[in-house]
Amino acid sequence: MKITGECFCGDIKYEVNGALRDARSCHCSRCRKAFSAQASAYALVDAETFTWLSGKGLLTSYVGSHGFGLQFCSQCGSTLCGIYNDVIHGVTLGCVNDDPKIELGRHIYVGSKASWEVMPEGVTQFLEGAPENT
Numbered sequence: 001m002k003i004t005g006e007c008f009c010g011d012i013k014y015e016v017n018g019a020l021r022d023a024r025s026c027h028c029s030r031c032r033k034a035f036s037a038q039a040s041a042y043a044l045v046d047a048e049t050f051t052w053l054s055g056k057g058l059l060t061s062y063v064g065s066h067g068f069g070l071q072f073c074s075q076c077g078s079t080l081c082g083i084y085n086d087v088i089h090g091v092t093l094g095c096v097n098d099d100p101k102i103e104l105g106r107h108i109y110v111g112s113k114a115s116w117e118v119m120p121e122g123v124t125q126f127l128e129g130a131p132e133n134t
């Protein structure tokens, strides 16, 4: 399947020729800052299936500890993807267009969620990382 994504201003676009995997939402305080939201919404992608279609020159990277980083649009601020040692690791679900045929399978680090966040009922949640956390 083909999945496309783009940032808020639309100048950066990408395509995934394949499926997204392991969609998860992390509610830790670091993800709240990194994703400017109550939690992350992120899915893994195989690097060989991922292609930038436009606007790659507008990408800015912030690489944190352990070589993991995020890439975002320097124009509009949308966070588009995660990188690990300069290789694409996953995409933020908020920037995916249409239906990527995947749902958030687990909510992790719910034990450190923001006081103002109300968890939806019925979701699979873990106070810390999931046992099979990848």
Ligand SMILES: [Zn+2]
Pocket: 007, 008, 009, 010, 011, 012, 073, 074, 075, 076, 077, 078
């Ligand atoms: Zn943008």
Ligand SMILES: [Zn+2]
Pocket: 026, 027, 028, 029, 030, 031, 032, 040, 109
């Ligand atoms: Zn987190």
